[in-house]
Amino acid sequence: MIETQDLTRRYGDTVVVDGVSLRLPARSFVSIIGANGAGKSSLLSMVSRLLPASAGRAFVDGLDVAATPGDVLARRLGILRQENGIAARVTIRDLVAFGRYPHAKGRLTAADRAHVADALAFLDLEPLADRFLDEVSGGQRQRAHIAMVLAQDTDCILLDEPLNNLDMRHAAGMMGLLRRAVDERGRTIVAVLHDINFASCYSDRIVAMRDGKVVAVGPPEEIVTEAVLREVYGIEVEVVLVRGYRTVFFYR
Amino acid sequence: MPAVHEAPALSRLGSRLGPGWVLALLALAAAGVVVAFMTIGANGRWGFVLPFRGTKVASLLLVAGAVATATVLFQTVSGNRILTPAIMGFDALYRLIQTGFVVVVGAGGFGDPRLRFLVETGAMMLFALLLYRWLLDRSGRGLHVLLLVGVICGVLFRSLSQVLQRMLDPNQFVVLQTSFFANFNAVRPDLLGLAALVLLAAGIGVWRLLPRLDVLLLGRETAIALGVDHRRTLSRVLVLVAVLVSVSTALVGPVTFLGLLVAHLAYRVMPTYRHAVVLPAAALIAAIALVGGQLVLERVFAMNAALSIVIEFLGGLTLLVLLAGRAR
Numbered sequence: 001m002i003e004t005q006d007l008t009r010r011y012g013d014t015v016v017v018d019g020v021s022l023r024l025p026a027r028s029f030v031s032i033i034g035a036n037g038a039g040k041s042s043l044l045s046m047v048s049r050l051l052p053a054s055a056g057r058a059f060v061d062g063l064d065v066a067a068t069p070g071d072v073l074a075r076r077l078g079i080l081r082q083e084n085g086i087a088a089r090v091t092i093r094d095l096v097a098f099g100r101y102p103h104a105k106g107r108l109t110a111a112d113r114a115h116v117a118d119a120l121a122f123l124d125l126e127p128l129a130d131r132f133l134d135e136v137s138g139g140q141r142q143r144a145h146i147a148m149v150l151a152q153d154t155d156c157i158l159l160d161e162p163l164n165n166l167d168m169r170h171a172a173g174m175m176g177l178l179r180r181a182v183d184e185r186g187r188t189i190v191a192v193l194h195d196i197n198f199a200s201c202y203s204d205r206i207v208a209m210r211d212g213k214v215v216a217v218g219p220p221e222e223i224v225t226e227a228v229l230r231e232v233y234g235i236e237v238e239v240v241l242v243r244g245y246r247t248v249f250f251y252r
Numbered sequence: 253m254p255a256v257h258e259a260p261a262l263s264r265l266g267s268r269l270g271p272g273w274v275l276a277l278l279a280l281a282a283a284g285v286v287v288a289f290m291t292i293g294a295n296g297r298w299g300f301v302l303p304f305r306g307t308k309v310a311s312l313l314l315v316a317g318a319v320a321t322a323t324v325l326f327q328t329v330s331g332n333r334i335l336t337p338a339i340m341g342f343d344a345l346y347r348l349i350q351t352g353f354v355v356v357v358g359a360g361g362f363g364d365p366r367l368r369f370l371v372e373t374g375a376m377m378l379f380a381l382l383l384y385r386w387l388l389d390r391s392g393r394g395l396h397v398l399l400l401v402g403v404i405c406g407v408l409f410r411s412l413s414q415v416l417q418r419m420l421d422p423n424q425f426v427v428l429q430t431s432f433f434a435n436f437n438a439v440r441p442d443l444l445g446l447a448a449l450v451l452l453a454a455g456i457g458v459w460r461l462l463p464r465l466d467v468l469l470l471g472r473e474t475a476i477a478l479g480v481d482h483r484r485t486l487s488r489v490l491v492l493v494a495v496l497v498s499v500s501t502a503l504v505g506p507v508t509f510l511g512l513l514v515a516h517l518a519y520r521v522m523p524t525y526r527h528a529v530v531l532p533a534a535a536l537i538a539a540i541a542l543v544g545g546q547l548v549l550e551r552v553f554a555m556n557a558a559l560s561i562v563i564e565f566l567g568g569l570t571l572l573v574l575l576a577g578r579a580r
Binding site for chain 2: 048049050069070071072073074075077078079081086088089090094095098099101102105106107152
């Protein structure tokens with residue numbers, strides 16, 4: 001379970017996250033949506049202890065992220081950031097094996113290797129496992145990073161734009177996988193998504209943000225409406241029901 | 253991300269052999285060079301030749317280990333592979349500290365040169381920790397800013413030392429000056445034992461950090477996500493780098509540029525990112541380069557050149573190739 005209390009981040013006089021209090025239940029898929037600069041990534045960074053909060057607190061499984069030792073938290077919370085460069089030449093298998101670091105501290109056991117193999121298989125990366133990260137496409141790299149987070153085997157997973165660099169097929173495949181991780185493995189996943197239709201089709205709950213504040217929280221039926229989206233993004237959209245899913249048309 | 257990989261013969265050879273064999277071969281080559289250096293052209297009594305050359309080899313090996321380790325460590329924590337402690341002004345800082353002590357307590361102030369070495373190394377650890385942690389903490393991903401600040405720091409330290417040297421009494425200045433040029437022919441036997449001890453302690457420190465160093469290669473955010481205390485690890489590594497630079501600079505003078513060369517050769521020949529094998533590989537390559545270079549210098553050029561000139565020339569060329577390869 002993830003909880004924030006009055007979480008705030010300021011840069012000088014600019015407030016990018018403004019007193020966000022949320023309670024996200026375990027075993028659910030939560031999407032965070034909002035325009036660029038709405039504070040989604042900053043919120044996620046604070047919950048992941050990558051960015052210190054200016055005020056307020058964040059809890060993962062009841063542990064205050066600012067006060068809990070990093071390695072304890074690393075066994076409960078996995079994080080995927082928007083991609084950052086890696087200086088060394090690392091294969092996909094190496095990268096995924098790093099996901100076991102919080103448990104193995106550099107000495108992989110048979111159980112750790114099984115987790116790595118499992119994550120590689122889950123993301124369909126086995127044929128690429130021994131390729132170097134800088135020799136594969138952006139989408140494959142993205143999947144490798146997600147495999148690393150899954151190998152970490154944490155209850156909570158925070159993903160900042162997991163669909164970055166993925167084509168239609170892999171984006172849909174990725175969302176299906178994440179959904180399965182929630183349904184079959186009981187994970188709690190919080191993802192920043194820009195594709196409102198993916199958020200609508202796969203989430204249990206959507207958090208809509210604007211100007212650092214949470215505008216609305218609820219299941220897709222309550223959030224993916226013309227009125228809420230107008231407030232969040234400031235544009236007119238049309239919501240259509242396709243196969244029972246609320247889908248947004250905003251292209252022209 | 254680079255689309256094309258310089259996939260040179262070296263790395264292909266390395267991956268075919270595996271890290272263990274590559275290390276064994278490097279160790280063999282290093283041992284061979286040491287034996288050659290000790291024996292070739294020895295036309296005096298062995299009782300004189302072996303201890304005389306032995307001191308030289310011992311200090312070359314210590315310097316090789318210190319420089320190689322310092323460079324690889326610094327590149328890991330700074331997250332890129334063109335920076336070296338030398339480019340970032342580490343040895344200039346040590347030089348400034350040395351000069352500062354001469355100004356404050358005089359050339360013979362500490363009596364025992366070993367005490368002086370320890371005090372200088374301690375001061376170096378403190379200053380390097382404060383300065384470079386502050387720098388790396390704030391720089392984020394701004395490599396160019398980091399590089400620029402480092403270069404400017406180096407110039408600043410060098411100029412400050414020069415200003416202080418101008419103010420020195422000429423006798424003290426001469427004492428100081430002898431320790432300023434990289435000099436492999438007049439090593440410091442008095443410091444050898446102490447330097448070896450300090451290096452051993454630093455080596456133990458590095459060994460304990462090995463798994464964390466590997467994780468640091470993934471960048472600050474991923475390292476934190478995997479539970480590594482980034483700030484604390486960074487501080488420890490910077491202290492170790494400061495100690496290692498102090499050892500090599502105190503023994504022979506500024507040679508940290510050599511590190512760039514050997515670190516990159518190690519990255520090339522080692523088919524893995526793991527520090528547990530990359531660090532020894534870099535140290536062995538440095539040993540081969542230094543002892544081999546000195547051998548060639550003494551036997552072929554009959555001491556008509558300086559090893560540091562050869563090394564800086566090669567190191568400079570390597571840096572240029574790297575920069576050209578990264579410009580895209």
